[in-house]
Amino acid sequence: MKSRIVFYLLIFVSLICLYLFVSNGKMANVKDERIAKLETQIEKLQDSVQNTQLKVMEMQYFSxxxxxxxxxxxxxxxxxxxxxxxxxxxxxxxxxxxxxxxxxxxxxxxxxxxxxxxxxxxxxxxxxxxxxxxxxxxxxxxxxxxxxxxxxxxxxxxxxxxxx
Structure with missing residues (x-):
């Protein structure tokens, strides 16, 4: 009976470990995708800021x-x-x-x-x-x-x- 309890506990713990491993992998993939989106947004914002700075410099030419x-x-x-x-x-x-x-x-x-x-x-x-x-x-x-x-x-x- 003791051996069965240990066996079931081992299976239960291994299922929990498998669940944590899979969910952490999915969470890492989602975060990687989110990071990639943010990096592209940052690039777009940097381009926008650069364009705005050029426009401001052009507008300030006659001042x-x-x-x-x-x-x-x-x-x-x-x-x-x-x-x-x-x-x-x-x-x-x-x-x-x-x-x-x-x-x-x-x-x-x-x-x-x-x-x-x-x-x-x-x-x-x-x-x-x-x-x-x-x-x-x-x-x-x-x-x-x-x-x-x-x-x-x-x-x-x-x-x-x-x-x-």
Missing amino acids: LENNDDALAYYDHLELKDPARYIADKLLETNESKGDNPLVPYEGMENDFKINKIKVLNHKWILTDFSDGKYWGELLIKYELKDDLGVDFTLLDHLLYTRSQ
Whole structure:
């Protein structure tokens, strides 16, 4: 009787070991597949990040922050961020009552105010203006003086018409 109990225990233990061996093998295969999928996703994400970085670099090509030659014009001034300073000065023109004085149109719904600003280099700014319903763009020439005053001159303008 003792030998039968030992025999059945041995069979039971060997069945448990066989089950664990098979299930661990399947689990390892599933994890290997999951790892392979994650590796392909990582490769795709790295490609996507690289493409995004290239697009950002391309978009920043025309910006004062990335133009060392244009920034050299402001070396004698102690400005940490000349583009931000110039943009702030341009936004100050919005503070006047009524339309922004640089916008050559009268606001139809509200007053035309400058919204977005892109300082292209040491001479030009591209801006977007709107009254809430109508919008347009301005090309502005500017001059940053030694006393940190800024003169703005409108070079060209565009008002988008709504097609209905």
